[in-house]
Amino acid sequence: xxxxxxxxxxxxxxxxxxxxxxxxxxxxxxxxxxxxxxxxxxxxxxxxxxxxxxxxxxxxxxxxxxxxxxxxxxxxxxxxxxxxxxxxxxxxxxxxxxxxxxxxxxxxxxxxxxxxxxxxxxxxxxxxxxxxxxxxxxxxxxxxxxxxxxxxxxxxxxxxxxxxxxxxxxxxxxxxxxxxxxxxxxxxxxxxxxxxxxxxxxxxxxxxxxxxxxxxxxxxxxxxxxxxxxxxxxxxxxxxxxxxxxxxxxxxxxx
Numbered sequence: 001x002x003x004x005x006x007x008x009x010x011x012x013x014x015x016x017x018x019x020x021x022x023x024x025x026x027x028x029x030x031x032x033x034x035x036x037x038x039x040x041x042x043x044x045x046x047x048x049x050x051x052x053x054x055x056x057x058x059x060x061x062x063x064x065x066x067x068x069x070x071x072x073x074x075x076x077x078x079x080x081x082x083x084x085x086x087x088x089x090x091x092x093x094x095x096x097x098x099x100x101x102x103x104x105x106x107x108x109x110x111x112x113x114x115x116x117x118x119x120x121x122x123x124x125x126x127x128x129x130x131x132x133x134x135x136x137x138x139x140x141x142x143x144x145x146x147x148x149x150x151x152x153x154x155x156x157x158x159x160x161x162x163x164x165x166x167x168x169x170x171x172x173x174x175x176x177x178x179x180x181x182x183x184x185x186x187x188x189x190x191x192x193x194x195x196x197x198x199x200x201x202x203x204x205x206x207x208x209x210x211x212x213x214x215x216x217x218x219x220x221x222x223x224x225x226x227x228x229x230x231x232x233x234x235x236x237x238x239x240x241x242x243x244x245x246x247x248x249x250x251x252x253x254x255x
Contacts, residue, residue, distance in 0.1 A: 140195025
């Protein structure tokens, strides 16, 4: 008789974790869409270049602090040691969803507290140049999204884990692969972010600080990520030697 309530509790637990994963993904996707509008000054109530309200020095300190908080959260929670600690308190299938949710909340805080800084670094007025910049901007966001689907979008953001757990099936790690743009560069997703952050017809001081800091973070994050990839996939070492990191070598066939 005691097995019936236990089975019911198990189904409830799996359903709750699935709902948690779906909620985390929904928050992420809404945040991703807002991020595009935030960086591009498009369609959102507060963007990277909204009207200034505080002094330049205060805005700089606030923005550097927000970017640092996001960088620390994003890097620390991605490390294997932190993941092992986290699953001592959370169910294993919810670990990736928790990372996704925490990253989204860190970005939401950045959007909310971001301080525009005024000042213009460059301003392209030629219509053709503006079209090119906006096209590169859109290309960057599209490349980010496509790159996640090529390496399994749903595993990357935790949906596959909670779905398998809900179906009472064991999780199987993804095999190492190099689809599409991963044959040209090792990190097309980061290439997409660089296009998204730097391609703008109007580069303000706030946007420049954002682009510089996120670029520095990307370069550091790549080193940490590749160290983990080599430990998880020994074949990654030869892949790293054959394929460039961010800039493709056109005219030379990658291994």
